[in-house]
Amino acid sequence: MQLHLLNRSVASSHVYQDALRAMGDDDYLLLIEDGVYGAVAPLHEHFASIPGRLYALREDLASRGLEGRCAEQVIVVDMEGFVQLTEKTERSVSWF
C-alpha cells in the first residue's frame, strides 16, 4: 500500500498519467499544491479510475480559492490527514 503525491495540475502536466499507471489497487493519491486543481470538476474526471482513493489537501485548496468547489468524489484532508495517510501507507511516491 503506497501513497502517491501529485503536485502538478492535470491541466499543465501529464505526469498524473504516470502516477495513475503506477498505482496499485490499494494505493492512494493525494493532490497537493497545484495538484489540487485536479479536484475541481471537470478535471477530477481524469481520476475516475481510482474511486474512493482520491484525496486533496485542504490548505492548498483554500490558498487557491477552491475550498468548497471540490468534486464530491474527492476526499478533502488537512495536514493532519496528510500525516495520517503516510501513517497507514508504507511508502510515499512524489510525482512532479
Next chain:
Amino acid sequence: MRYALLVQGAPYSHQAAHSALRFASALIDRGHRLETVFFYHDGVYNAQRLATPPQDEPHLIEAWQRLHHEQGTALLVCVAAALKRGVIDERESRRHDKQGHSLAAAFELTGVGQLVEAAMTHDRLVTFSP
C-alpha cells in the same frame, strides 16, 4: 514513527519548502519524530546563511533551524548539489580557497549516501519537490 523529509525545491521559488515545513509541524503534533531533513538539488538554497527575507514574509531558513533546535532534527545538505550552487561551509571554503562561507548554522554538508541511509533507517520518507 521516525520521519525523514527530502526537500528538492528552492525557498521562495516553489511551494516545496512551505509544504515540507507545514507537514513537519503536523507530524510532530501527531507525536511522531522528525529526525532528518535532506536538502537536494535546488533545495540546498534552504541552507543559505545570508537569506534575508522581508520581515512580513516567513523566514524559511530560520524555520528549519527551529526544527533543529527544538526537535533535534538533522538538517543534511547534499555537498555536491550545494558546492556547485555556492552553498559552502567554512571547511570547504578553505579547501577550495574561497572567501567567506554561506552555509547557515545547524545545517551540515553530507554525501548523498546519507539520504539512502535515511530512507533505510527511518520509518517514513516523504519527498517535497518543486
